Amino acid sequence: MLPATVRDQMGLAYLFARAADTIADTDLIDREQRLRYLTQFRMQFSSSAGARSDLHAIQAALIPHQADSAERVLLQRLEDCLTLYDQFDPADQERIRWLMGVLPDGMAMDLSHFQGDSAQNLTAFQTLDELDQYTYYVAGCVGEFWTRMVCAHCPSMSDWDVTKMSAIGVRFGKGLQLTNIVKDLARDLHRGRCYVPEPLLREAGLTPVDLLNRESLPKFRPVLMRLIKMAIEHLDQGWMYTMALPRLEIRQRLACMWPILLAGETLKRVAAAPDLLDPSVNVKAPRSVVYRVMAMTTLTGGCGYVGTAYWGRLRKQIV
Template sequence: MTESEKRSLLRGILKQVSRSFYLTLWVVPEKVRDQLGLAYLFCRAADTIADTDLIPPTERLKYLHLFREQFQSSRISREAIAEIQNSLVQHQGNPAERALLSHLTDGFRIFENFSRQDQDQIRKLVTTLTQGMEMDLTCFQAEASGMLRALPSERELDQYCYYVAGVVGEFWTRVIMGHFQSLQGWDEARMCKLGGHFGKGLQMTNILKDLAKDLARGRCYLSQNMLDEFKLNPQALKEPGGVVSLRPLLASLIRVTVYHLEGGWQYILAIPRREIRLRLACLWPHLFAIRTLERIYHADDLLNPQATVKITRREVYFTMILTTLLVFSNRMLTRYYEHLRRDLITRIVGE
């Protein structure tokens, strides 16, 4: 595969599948761009397999396991990839996801050209992350039974967030440490832990933002014991006016999310100031998440599956421009972050 074809695959499909991550990848230093981009595509492919609603959960689980086996084996089976494609591509209504699965073979060709170290990191990432998709398919049987259920406890919620996002923070850490001399002084264990918190914070933001859409699919990632504590149940969240009853629990969950994002902030400040692109690639999703949390808390239509809670394009561009100007200064960045964080917490406490 030529360099031009590789770029077409990674950037073309990435732009279709996720504009937000494509934006982040654009600023990532070139020497790790392909590794991070392809890893993201593999993770999205696993997610697409798990979310193919037109086939039963048992079949999806079968193909998810088949996909995972390619990362657990020393040899990639072209026959297995073809089986996944032949069985699932036809069921994809989203053109981007159809293109993603159609190009899996090309993705594995790129993967085979990476260094052994980078391959090993991607293998570990996908093997762990697919355990989160497996939780989705085994814990939530609403599509088959018509029942809506929640995760049992905070322990399962935290485990799920680790599987699908915390491990991404660890992966990101190990990949960039392997390619940047300026990061050789990092304590790998500490930075992986902070990276894990960073990933969990981003995932918790997504869970809260997509709550209504997940409920419509029979999935409630809010734990049952937390719902019980606030005298709620998953079904009640789908009723008119449910958002008012949800707000006290929402405030508690936002505090948990901010706790994880605090780890993410320590992670960002540990990146050497001269590594501008690495800093920006972490700053943008972090600050977008903080801004989104405030939108989530105040959204009257949070539980409407037809509504989308997100920050404005103006806020996105403002954040990108401001952080580009402040990227060299830990003091100025922290002052801005503390302003956003304090404003978020104060608004929640004040109600």
């Protein structure tokens, strides 16, 4: 859906982000090694030619462990991706280099903070600030990168205050990541990761281990609703960001409307789910809802009135 002027840059940045995520998630490799490979991968975006010498070592270590064929092909084609990166305008290279200097911090935070990979080694964030920092690293910075890139290439956005809108873009990304966190709560718990800060749990008389018991959901619900409200407040900023886009930027509007509205549909289901703490249950908006949202917004040309009315109804159903 993105404008042609930024499609290649955004697409390539996405592939680099997926590659970094694959490095972090290759469980068959020791945690310390994965952290080292993440550092080496960041260095691929350095202007130093010597930094590229580590790429083959990363590929040799990781490719044999990829069960997913798409991730294996991506790692195999990283040299091609970097060749395309080298052909970009220096300013675009700098924007992607900035993103790949920040985004892997979230993956490194996962590897460093959550030392285990199962419920037996369950660890939680210690403060709300940690959660906020994490959501910035893994998603908020993407909103900042996105804003810088489109403002550089879309003439209709030349009057945007890039600094101000980048900060709002950060909120947008954080809202989407918080949605993912509450949606995937049970599965993450069974992977040893509790993104819910312990102080919030203590206020409800809970510990991270208690969340492994499905019967803890009624007691946990006030904490859950607080997290959902935080996500909604961030997404409200994302909606303001979307409505600030020029009306003729229909592709950008739709590219922003869809994730916000689908996040709202997901949060509505998370808030009402009776089995949220069951890791076998996948709480998400069904395809019929996805198609409805896409059709409604597309057929109305990204109309702000229609989209805002939909978002407003969703909010009332959630909080």
